[in-house]
Amino acid sequence: MAPQPLPEAHRLAERLAHIGAADTIDEFALRQVEADAEKLMRSDAAAANAVLVMVAALRWDVDEMKRRHRSAIRLGDSPYTRYDYSNALTVVGEIDAAFDVARDGLSRAPDDLEVLYRVIVAAVLAARFHEARALCDRWRKLSPQEEMPHEPTIASLVQAIKRGVFSEAGARKALRMASAVRRNARMRIKGFSIEPSVEDPGEFAFEYALIASPAETAELNYALACRMADSEDLLEDPGTRFVPMFVARASGGDHA
C-alpha cells in the first residue's frame, strides 16, 4: 500500500519546527506558513488555528497564541490541540501552564504515547518530578518494550529529593525563576538536559540549551545568579544542589 500523504497541518507544523530551530526566525518563511494556514482555514479551521498558535509563539505574541488556541478548541477539540498549545507555552517559557495544558490533553487521550511523552517532558520542565515518575510507570504499562528516555534521570531526581538533598518545591522555584529570566530576554529554547554532578552525587544542573551566543547566555546566567542571590529561600533550598543554567547552542561550526 502506498504511504498516505501527511495531513496539511502536520506538514505546516514540520515547517514551523524547522523555522523555530534556526538561529534567527525567518520571517518570510513564517509568513508563508501563516498564509498556508489561512488557506487551510477553509477545510480544517481547528488545525489551522493550532498551526497559528505556534506561529504566534515564534513571534512571542502570547495574546495571539491564547486567542488562536481558544478558536482551535471552539472549532474542534482534539487532544492534539492541547499538545500543540503546551508546546507553544513551553516556547514562551510558561512552564506551569504548559504542564497543566499537557495534562489536560492526556486526560482526553489517556492511552496516547505521544501525548503522554509531552506531559512527562512538561512535568520535568516544571519540576514536577514525582508526577513525572508516576507518568513513567504509566508509560511502562502502555509500552513495555519502549523505554521512556527521561526515566533514569527522573528516578535519580526523585531519589535525591527522598534523600533530602533538595526539595521538589525548591527545584520548582528555581526553574520558575530561570523561565522568568528567559521570558524577559525572549530567548528560544533548543532543548534541555539534566546533568548529575560526577564529583558531588545528588547535585544536578538543569541546562537550558538556548538559541543564543555564549555572550548572551552569560548575561542570562548573571541575571539568574543575581535573582537567586536575592532570594533567601532559594539559597536555602535547593541552594546549589539543583541549579538551572543557560548554555549556548546556536548552530555554527565551533566544533573541532
Next chain:
Amino acid sequence: MATTPEELLQAAETFVDASTEVDWRNAAICGYYAAFHKCIPFAYGGRTARPGHSELIDMLARPHSSPAFSRAGILLRHSKVLRERATYRLEVDFARRDAHSVLSASRQVFDIVDGAQ
C-alpha cells in the same frame, strides 16, 4: 603565590583561541580553576584555606551571605558543571562555545570579587 588566578585566566583565554577540542577543554578547566582560586581568599577573608569545590560554593552561596558572595557562588557552580563535562565526559562533544561560557562566568566572578574589595 607562584601562579595567580589572573595568570590561569590568561592561560584559559589562550587555550580558547586554539583550534582543537582538547584546547577548549583545557580552557574550561583553567578558566574554572582561575575563578575557584580567585574566590578562596574572598570567601575565607584572605586566610589560607584549602576548601573542596562544593565546600567553597556552599560557603559563598549560603543563606544570609552578601549578594556578591552568593552571585559568585552560583556562577562558580555554573562553571563547575561545564568543567566537570570537560574533565570527565570525553565521549560528549565539548565545543568552543562551552569554553567561552566558562570564561564568561569566570570573568564575571573576577569582576564581583574585584568590585567587592
